[in-house]
Amino acid sequence: MRRALLLYSILFPLSFVPPLIPASFWEHVLIVFTAYLLVPAVISTALGFRPEELGLKLPNRNGLKLFALLFVLSVPLSIYGTTVPSMRSYYPVFPYSGVVGFVLGELGMGIIMLAHEAFYRGFLLFPLARKNVWLAIFLQNVPYTIVHRGKPAIEVPYAFIAGIIFAKMDLEGESFVPSFLLHWLGSALFDVLCVVVTP
Template sequence: MRLRKNPWVLYSSLLPFILLVRRSGGDIFRWAGYNLLFYLVLPFLLALLLGFKPRELGMKVGKRGGYRWALVLFLLTVPLSLYGTRIPSMKNYYPIFGYSGWGDFLLKELAMGVIMLSNEAFYRGFMLFPLAERNEWLGIIAHDVPYALAHIGKPWVEVPYSFIAGIVFAKLDMESESFLPSFLLHWFGSALFDLLCVIL
């Protein structure tokens, strides 16, 4: 079996990183550090070692259409976010961090941005793009199953929701040829939901 530039070798090598992140603990800043290390830095180095180029991993600005769709999808999720604040398990779970004031809240949302960037780089960049280059739907499903399963332990509705969102994010990013649109959509959507949970 050829190891160099083999998307399945990369994919299977990435799976243990999910467990490392799930077992990491600490406050939001430590968790952001673990995500950055295990979801972005080390997987990126591994992908380079296997011969993948950054652009083959969705690490570029990409096409503008993806950003337009990300904005449209963000606006469409506002009603879902408002509805989500009415689900007690969601409202009690989010935001996942405590805060002492609005400055602290904003600082921790920036840490969430690091977490979201790392997650999107890992799932949509390193897992999805190399596989989807060979078979789009196989890549989408292969990256989306561990992505959805990583949401176990959160409110139950998040597992099916994240599976659907993973497909939408994947299509969005492949259209854009970059994982940045899903990163922005994920981060801003998460920040909006946190804010709504606080003020409503």
């Protein structure tokens, strides 16, 4: 438990670094990848954690089933989200011109989502969850919710709820991959819907 708390204490401040650095979209991709994935990987390795102890492995069947179910259930929410003007005008967050630019932007978002989920649902969640599941879920969800400030207001409560659901799904799946897939593919679907419905 001491190692887990030490890792959490070291990584917690990193949660707030990427949002504070002014950057272009692709610069932001690099910053997030570095702060949320590369640096935590080095620190956790130095503390003696193995990848599987951090949820950094392929998911089991339960995780994949939960991902598929929640993705289907998220479709109506995504459709509803396009009726919220602040959401429709905010997304996609990347600049693009044409189909190729849009696809590249979504690949960039995939890198961001990979780093995000590895950080919150991997490095911050799994080590603590070995001793206390709900404490771990709460502690990873606090910074995750806070970093959504500044986005459309509806995203803050949504992030709080999603953070709990994502964490439970990943713990069931013994991997951060289900929440990565759900977050990325759900985000990509919403971006497509926003582009389609925007005049």
